[in-house]
Amino acid sequence: MKTIIIILIQSIKKFKEDNAFSLASHITYYTLLSFFPFFIFLLTLVGFFPISSENVIQNILTFIPQPAVKTVSQVLNEVLNYKHVTLLSFSFILSLWSASSGCKALMLGVNKAYNIRDRRSYIKIKFISMIYTVMFAFFIIGSFLLLTFGEHLIAFIYSTLKISLSSFWITNLLRIALLILILFIVFILMYKYTSSLKPPIMSVSYGALFATAGIYGLSRLYGIYINYFANKSLVYGSIGGIYVMIIWLNVISLLILFGAEINSVVYKKYYD
Numbered sequence: 001m002k003t004i005i006i007i008l009i010q011s012i013k014k015f016k017e018d019n020a021f022s023l024a025s026h027i028t029y030y031t032l033l034s035f036f037p038f039f040i041f042l043l044t045l046v047g048f049f050p051i052s053s054e055n056v057i058q059n060i061l062t063f064i065p066q067p068a069v070k071t072v073s074q075v076l077n078e079v080l081n082y083k084h085v086t087l088l089s090f091s092f093i094l095s096l097w098s099a100s101s102g103c104k105a106l107m108l109g110v111n112k113a114y115n116i117r118d119r120r121s122y123i124k125i126k127f128i129s130m131i132y133t134v135m136f137a138f139f140i141i142g143s144f145l146l147l148t149f150g151e152h153l154i155a156f157i158y159s160t161l162k163i164s165l166s167s168f169w170i171t172n173l174l175r176i177a178l179l180i181l182i183l184f185i186v187f188i189l190m191y192k193y194t195s196s197l198k199p200p201i202m203s204v205s206y207g208a209l210f211a212t213a214g215i216y217g218l219s220r221l222y223g224i225y226i227n228y229f230a231n232k233s234l235v236y237g238s239i240g241g242i243y244v245m246i247i248w249l250n251v252i253s254l255l256i257l258f259g260a261e262i263n264s265v266v267y268k269k270y271y272d
Helices: 002-017 020-046 053-061 066-081 085-113 122-160 168-193 201-228 238-270
Strands: none
Touching: 002 238, 020 053, 020 066, 020 085, 020 122, 020 238, 053 066, 066 238, 085 122, 085 168, 085 238, 122 168, 168 201, 168 238, 201 238
């Protein structure tokens, strides 16, 4: 317990020294610019796999704050319903270029946590960030395929054991647990491969655990706030949805950066 407290104190100190709040704003800006292009790219890829695009959208919306859900779902559904092949082919390349900006900003933030200055050229960094974006998109698709298979497996078990499907809370609990596990794996891979250092998986698992718990906890707390305290007439407007989206991305950026600082402290303490 004492070790955990020491690591947290050192991480907070380094978090302040690295000017993480300013860096989080930088990441938020580029993530916001690349948010919709990435999902345009993702939904374009989904068409080549045996998975429902509607199912992908539904799972994406699970981690998005409620006020922003309407705005995000409208845009994603418009992309999904518009089938013009020429535009889709052009947007595929353009979306990949734009979506990689968020990954590039994240690489900068993670490297700064490890006190690494990336000396690679802009073209090389951009190319690497595009590769990571494609890999991330395929990982999400694979995760949703696994999620879909898991739901079918649960239905099969229910049928075999003659368990009533009215026990919806069990299915929902398993689905949430699987989504959290997927998110945890995403953060492990992100912390490992966005850093030029390529730290061991065990050293980045601490920050990944923090980021996963932080984002899930943030989603739950925000849900409680909306249900009991928020003035819905103010929160659910279109402007409110965009405003909440920006704040949500900024807080997530802060959580991710703090996770990177935890990993940096753990790496220097046990692996350097």
